[in-house]
Amino acid sequence: MMDVGRHPRINLMTFSEVESVTGFVGNFQVTVRKKARYVNPDECTACAECAKVCPVAVPDEYQQGFSSRKAIYLPFPQAVPSSYILEMDNCLGNNPIACGKCAEACEKHCIDYDDQDKLVNFEVGVIIAATGMDVYDPTDYDEYGYTRFENVITSMEFERLICAGGPTEGHFIRPSDRKIPQRIGFIQCVGSRSRDGRGNPYCSNICCMNTVKDTLLLCDHYPGVEAKVFYMDMRSFGKGFEDLYMRSREEGVKYIRGIPGEVVENPESRNLVLTVENTTTGKLEQHELEMLVLSQGVIPRRDGEGIRKLLTLSTTSDGFIMESHPKLKPVDAPTRGVYIAGCVESPKDVKDSVTQASAAAARASILLNAGKTRIEAITSQVDADLCNYCGICAKVCPYNAIMAPDRKEKKAPVIIQAACAGCGACAAECPQDAIAMRHFKDEQIMAQIEGVLAEHPHKHLLTFACNWCSYAGGDMAGTARLQYPTTCRLIRTMCSGRVDEKFVIHAFRLGAPMVLVSGCHFADCHYINAVHWTQKRMDRLWNRLDKLGIRPDRLQLEWISAAEGQKFARVMRELEDRVKAVTSEEIEHTMKVLADEEAKVQKRKEKPAVEVTVQ
């Protein structure tokens, strides 16, 4: 980190927040708020004279609250820049000056109580998001007594207690009596792999090996100590990890397969008694421990929503940022020119984070060195002659790629081709059909519908499938050799958001008995939130069909991910039965109703808005 701080071509902005990001790949305009530090970092030598005289003491966040710090403090010993920060919320010396001791003690005159936040604007070509993660708060698991028993701590708190730079200078003591505990337990998967509504369903990846490391540290520092690990599965994949795990077992650490259901405290000794079902022996056991460590999982950053919105990124169902492609583009974000690294993408250890960061830097440098980029030709175009300047296209665009002037200006919107990702939601929502999406134009999709329904339309299930999930789900069903009816006909669109109302109506008009629209699950949408518009459009379509006397359930909607081959096959089988249940009379009635409606619309179009009578 020191090297980064000293590098002449790296502008390191600490204690800062990104306020806004506009533009597109190669041309991002970024505004950053540099928060007031009240200490000049260029002059501060971190001599600590200011902290010595500061009368305010508050809990030290870095030491997990085990010790205190002053209102003017160094965030942590390795901080870059190595400069103190004055926390104004706790300082006594602000307006009117009541204290001012730190300013008096500072020989370099670094302290400025009137320092203000500064907004800095600059342009960048690419952005790498590496905003990290937070740790799970174990207070939900009341049975472990984290909020009730002093000797129950988290793995983060354990780190501080065992660290030589920690509040106890590396002496591992239990909080209740400051004695070195002899029997220590670790409970794994606190907040991870949980399906009971508390915690998260995913594996946090790093906790198993962190505990193995902690037990080895304990055995190394205190040879007589007895350590027990309560787990559901120990996951020691990775280079050298299994050896480390075996070393821990050889050191005498007991690994008990079972998660405790209850922890009670002996009020006299302050020892903790765990009740656990040992699933290896099938017996209920009780273990008395002097200290308990909860191996807490990791979660996406609690304040990560802001940066996600600024960079128009999407998240997975776990809340981590979704990559462009899990195998082929693991460090690319769906927004062009944005890359991701570290735990912002998923829980991972230092080695994986460094690997991913190196990959992201390499991907970014390829783009920067080239100076130009190629984009997919699947982007939208506006026909200015048809546009009525309503601005709906700009509203629906998940990438803010459409710049629509005020309606009064009567100017057609401009589509930033470099920012357009090609979901087609704008083309589907445009009431004037003024937007065409290259390679997925209305005429092209209409022609596919007509082709599919040219012969025996009443036998076919017409399905619109999005490129990334549902279509891949169909592929998955095929490769897994799952049986589904041969009568289903798939039309691929890049996103279900591209499925225009008129495509569905046209299919029914041509005699389709059933239509299925399928796309990604909301959390998996490859175009941020384009599926939201699919859902809204389907509501409109169902209402329209209802008004026309057409059964709305002939139009179905399913979210099918690329891994849900089984769901794809099941839905197809279920809908095949429904296709057979639609009678030819019903199909003919639908075709007649829609033909009549089409004729009415045509007549309205031909009728001039203002009739002029020549006398």
Place this chain on the structure above:
Amino acid sequence: MTAKEVRFKCLMCGHEYTGMYDHDNVTERSCPKCRSNSVRRLPDRKPAEKK
């Protein structure tokens, strides 16, 4: 716009239920009975005005 309570109908199994709906914050719907995503938000029924 805040969320309001609306009626939903599953177009796969016909199950009707009430739930919260926020126009600005659309969430994925699935039928609590059959898990299908073909869940229609039924239009609001306004009471007839007295003349």
